[in-house]
Amino acid sequence: MGRITLNKVVKRFGEVEVIPPLDLTIEDGEFTVFVGPSGCGKSTLLRLIAGLEDVSSGDITIDGTPATDLPPAKRGLAMVFQSYALYPHMSVRKNIAFPMKMAGLSQEEQEARIKKAADALNLTDYLDRRPGQLSGGQRQRVAIGRAIVREPSAFLFDEPLSNLDAALRVGMRLEISELHERLKTTMIYVTHDQVEAMTMADKIVVLRAGHIEQVGSPLELYRNPRNLFVAGFIGSPKMNLIPGAPAAKHDATHIGIRPEHFRIVESGGTFTGKVIVSEHLGSDTFFHVDVEGVEEAVTIRAGGEVGLRHGDKIHIEPEEGQIHRFDAQGLRIA
Amino acid sequence: MATQHSRSAARFMMAPAVILLLGWMLVPLTMTLYFSFKSYLPLRGGDLGWTGFDNYVRFVTSSAFWPSVITTLVIVGGVLVITVCLGILLAMLLDQPMWGQGIVRILVIAPFFVMPTVSALVWKNMFMDPTNGLLSHLWRFFGAEPVAWLSEVPTTSIVMIVSWQWLPFATLILLTAIQSLDSEQLEAAEMDGAPHLSRFFYIILPHLARAITIVVLIQTIFLLSIFAEIFVTTGGAFGTRTLTYLIYQRVLESQNVGLGSAGGVYAIILANIVAIFLMRIVGKNMDA
Amino acid sequence: MARAVTSQRKAINTAIAWTIGFLIFFPILWTILTSFKTEGTAIADPPVFLFFDWTLENYAVVQERSNYMRFLWNSVIIAGGSTLLGVIVAVPAAWAMAFVPSRRTKDILLWMLSTKMLPAVGVLYPIYLICIELGVLDNRAALVIILMLINLPIIVWMLYTYFREIPGEILEAARMDGASLRNEILYVLTPMAIPGIASTVLLNFILAWNEAFWTLNLTAVDAAPLTAFIASYSSPEGLFFAKLSAASTMAIAPILILGWFSQKQLVRGLTFGAVK
Numbered sequence A: 001m002g003r004i005t006l007n008k009v010v011k012r013f014g015e016v017e018v019i020p021p022l023d024l025t026i027e028d029g030e031f032t033v034f035v036g037p038s039g040c041g042k043s044t045l046l047r048l049i050a051g052l053e054d055v056s057s058g059d060i061t062i063d064g065t066p067a068t069d070l071p072p073a074k075r076g077l078a079m080v081f082q083s084y085a086l087y088p089h090m091s092v093r094k095n096i097a098f099p100m101k102m103a104g105l106s107q108e109e110q111e112a113r114i115k116k117a118a119d120a121l122n123l124t125d126y127l128d129r130r131p132g133q134l135s136g137g138q139r140q141r142v143a144i145g146r147a148i149v150r151e152p153s154a155f156l157f158d159e160p161l162s163n164l165d166a167a168l169r170v171g172m173r174l175e176i177s178e179l180h181e182r183l184k185t186t187m188i189y190v191t192h193d194q195v196e197a198m199t200m201a202d203k204i205v206v207l208r209a210g211h212i213e214q215v216g217s218p219l220e221l222y223r224n225p226r227n228l229f230v231a232g233f234i235g236s237p238k239m240n241l242i243p244g245a246p247a248a249k250h251d252a253t254h255i256g257i258r259p260e261h262f263r264i265v266e267s268g269g270t271f272t273g274k275v276i277v278s279e280h281l282g283s284d285t286f287f288h289v290d291v292e293g294v295e296e297a298v299t300i301r302a303g304g305e306v307g308l309r310h311g312d313k314i315h316i317e318p319e320e321g322q323i324h325r326f327d328a329q330g331l332r333i334a
Numbered sequence B: 001m002a003t004q005h006s007r008s009a010a011r012f013m014m015a016p017a018v019i020l021l022l023g024w025m026l027v028p029l030t031m032t033l034y035f036s037f038k039s040y041l042p043l044r045g046g047d048l049g050w051t052g053f054d055n056y057v058r059f060v061t062s063s064a065f066w067p068s069v070i071t072t073l074v075i076v077g078g079v080l081v082i083t084v085c086l087g088i089l090l091a092m093l094l095d096q097p098m099w100g101q102g103i104v105r106i107l108v109i110a111p112f113f114v115m116p117t118v119s120a121l122v123w124k125n126m127f128m129d130p131t132n133g134l135l136s137h138l139w140r141f142f143g144a145e146p147v148a149w150l151s152e153v154p155t156t157s158i159v160m161i162v163s164w165q166w167l168p169f170a171t172l173i174l175l176t177a178i179q180s181l182d183s184e185q186l187e188a189a190e191m192d193g194a195p196h197l198s199r200f201f202y203i204i205l206p207h208l209a210r211a212i213t214i215v216v217l218i219q220t221i222f223l224l225s226i227f228a229e230i231f232v233t234t235g236g237a238f239g240t241r242t243l244t245y246l247i248y249q250r251v252l253e254s255q256n257v258g259l260g261s262a263g264g265v266y267a268i269i270l271a272n273i274v275a276i277f278l279m280r281i282v283g284k285n286m287d288a
Numbered sequence C: 001m002a003r004a005v006t007s008q009r010k011a012i013n014t015a016i017a018w019t020i021g022f023l024i025f026f027p028i029l030w031t032i033l034t035s036f037k038t039e040g041t042a043i044a045d046p047p048v049f050l051f052f053d054w055t056l057e058n059y060a061v062v063q064e065r066s067n068y069m070r071f072l073w074n075s076v077i078i079a080g081g082s083t084l085l086g087v088i089v090a091v092p093a094a095w096a097m098a099f100v101p102s103r104r105t106k107d108i109l110l111w112m113l114s115t116k117m118l119p120a121v122g123v124l125y126p127i128y129l130i131c132i133e134l135g136v137l138d139n140r141a142a143l144v145i146i147l148m149l150i151n152l153p154i155i156v157w158m159l160y161t162y163f164r165e166i167p168g169e170i171l172e173a174a175r176m177d178g179a180s181l182r183n184e185i186l187y188v189l190t191p192m193a194i195p196g197i198a199s200t201v202l203l204n205f206i207l208a209w210n211e212a213f214w215t216l217n218l219t220a221v222d223a224a225p226l227t228a229f230i231a232s233y234s235s236p237e238g239l240f241f242a243k244l245s246a247a248s249t250m251a252i253a254p255i256l257i258l259g260w261f262s263q264k265q266l267v268r269g270l271t272f273g274a275v276k
Helices: A042-050 A092-103 A107-120 A136-148 A166-183 A194-200 A218-223 A228-233 B004-036 B054-061 B065-095 B101-113 B116-127 B134-141 B154-179 B183-191 B196-224 B228-233 B243-253 B257-287 C007-034 C057-066 C068-099 C105-116 C120-134 C140-163 C168-176 C181-192 C194-210 C226-234 C241-261 C263-270
Strands: A004-013 A016-026 A031-035 A057-062 A077-080 A154-158 A186-191 A203-208 A211-216 A240-243 A254-257 A262-265 A271-280 A284-291 A298-303 A313-318 A324-326 B038-041 B046-050
Touching: A004 A042, A016 A042, A016 A211, A031 A042, A031 A194, A042 A057, A042 A077, A042 A154, A042 A186, A077 A136, A077 C168, A092 A107, A092 A136, A107 A136, A136 A166, A166 A186, A166 A194, A186 A194, A194 A218, A203 A218, A203 A228, A211 A218, A211 A228, A228 A240, A228 A254, A228 A324, A240 A298, A262 A298, A284 A313, B004 B038, B004 B257, B004 C068, B004 C105, B004 C120, B004 C140, B038 B054, B038 B257, B054 B065, B054 B257, B065 B101, B065 B154, B065 B196, B065 B243, B065 C007, B101 B154, B101 C007, B101 C241, B101 C263, B116 B134, B116 B154, B116 B228, B116 C007, B116 C226, B116 C241, B154 B196, B154 B228, B154 C007, B183 B196, B196 B257, B228 C226, B243 B257, B243 C120, B257 C105, B257 C120, C007 C241, C057 C068, C057 C241, C068 C105, C068 C140, C068 C181, C068 C194, C068 C226, C068 C241, C105 C140, C120 C140, C140 C194, C168 C181, C181 C194, C194 C241, C226 C241, C241 C263
Parallel strands: A031 A186, A031 A203, A077 A154, A154 A186
Antiparallel strands: A004 A016, A004 A057, A203 A211, A240 A254, A254 A324, A262 A313, A271 A284, A271 A313, A284 A298, B038 B046
16 A cells, blocks of 8 residues: 655755665555654655655655656645644644545545544544644644544654653654554654664664665664664664774774673773763663773663762673674674 | 745746736836937927937936935935934834833824825925914914925925924834844943943944944935925925926926936936845845 | 833833824824814914814815715725735745745845835836826726835735745645645635735735825826825815815824834835844
């Protein structure tokens, strides 16, 4: 139903090539997340799929039909915007009804779908309010409701959670994931937050400067980052990337070790250093360690009860088999 | 940030406005240029052929030309000085805390909405009339000889009337600008020990510079073409003939279209010089 | 300035401001008062302010003599028609400039503005001639179109500045929701821009109402609006102060009231957003 294929898609703004030739297939029912730092072209890519921007060359196929030259309205997609983009002059009910009104659906059908969407999104009590009278989370739900009633072949989300506060964000994240479980409709979700990507995606597409750096399931990306960029981008706190002599011992230009893959040992250990800062989260403690022979501070994760403090000496040892090796080009060495 | 589709729609949507204005600008302009090179007297023989730059030369060398330029400058300059100076004072006053600020603002702004023909007539008859005008009552009350405003000091009178009309505009814009002044700046200056007068000259006035420029330019464009005020009060007599009025007389009263058109071209050039400066300021502001 | 000020200071400010405000407003007030006097009281020396026998006679005379309603109707048609027509032409143009800007948008806007600065007198005869040729001298429709053209740049500009404040994402949402361009403008943009459109209409109605060059020069009887109605009092009949005042009051009252509502838009409209 909602299979989307991009074939050699290029986007130029004037002379600037924002998206170099790019191929990508999004399978029906998949929850795909485009993630990358700001300016990586992820939103542009989404807008190309939506039809809000023209592709400079290449083609886009949705559901097997060529969509490259279709206007947004004809692509059968629904989009949830970063600012929610609700119509401020319409009630919640009218907002949700708008796409159906545009499609010329019967009044009864509209009512039925509104009711269903409102029930699912806990909006029944708010149907007659204006968007201005709603909280951020409620507005978000209205935006989703407006998207659902169209019964689109795919949902597009453009950083939908970035305007919410931290607590609400976690809640909405769950709601969107749940929605996907229920509807089984293709979803494309753009974010700069790798936590959102990791927790929600079936498939993550990591983008940098318009290039796809890696495509894969969250755990694939986590376990086998294809290059230094993905290694550094996926995972929080970041993977420690260590160049120089320690890397040379492993026949690599860089080695990467995740904070959770260090053990603290009594003495000896591969690395020795001093604790600069310790962050106690309760369940875990993160130590930022100034390691001899390594320029950047190394972050390690330890249990919540470990009580080292600033200036304490520490010996650490990476776990066997958890060292990622990268060559001079930044590519993973298998 | 748009698609090919929306860009072509945009061109289509802009077309009516652009075409209309293009026509409105080009057709009469071309005709005025055309007439200006002709000897054209609709009531006395009509089109008498091409005359080259004769009309341009005659218009500038006619005895009425320089006086009309001077009158124009005096009226425009006088009104500008009065409205800007009083406008600044008034705007600063209205910015002070007081009771009934809204009502005072309504009172001050009112003259701007009065039709020019009305304000000219009301001033001419009810205030400046030498026998029954309110001002002559006032003069007599103080034992002075009433002034026949519009025949003795006609230009001053017109400057007064027009200033009354435009003072609200200047005040309103300057007030808006003053209100956007960050009060912390003034407080900082006060902490630094700057007395009132230097706070005015070093902080308020520079802050108002842009607003003043805007007032001056916009008013200049409107003032260069004031018509009704002169039409109704003196009809161009007693040395109140401005460039605009002179052209109007040449065209409609003496029906010398060629000559009037040459004058029109001068007026267009003059207005464009002012307009260029205004555009620069407005254009700069667009990106902000 | 959000600072506590002594009541004494405030009282002084109030007194000065009210005095000046009253002085500036006085000619209008005096006109309105005089319109209710008899001709005798109107020129009395010393002048009478409030304690006279109020009469409506002048209004009746003015109406009888010059059929005020016809002039009023012409003014309404010309000002209203030109504003309405202007908005209809300007809304699509402003939409295009605000939401699909190109490199030339700024130039087009400035060029439009520059046509506003064309001195009317420079093109008086050609327009006059065209009107004669087309047989539309002293014709309301012709004035509607001419005043529309004169104010079009201001209308486009004002709408443009208002539209620019509407987030483009909302229009994109409408597009995604399946709205055609027409529906996008009709159901989404226009309702959202109602306050801006209203102030644009208000200000341009006022400008058109008070326009006194084309309305004086291109009308005679049939299409003459209130500007011409008043100008007819510049003849010696104007010396009947009370009647002149009644006529003046009738000419300015509608617009004075509208004007007070639109002070803020005035700044924005006439400075093209250059002063905020």
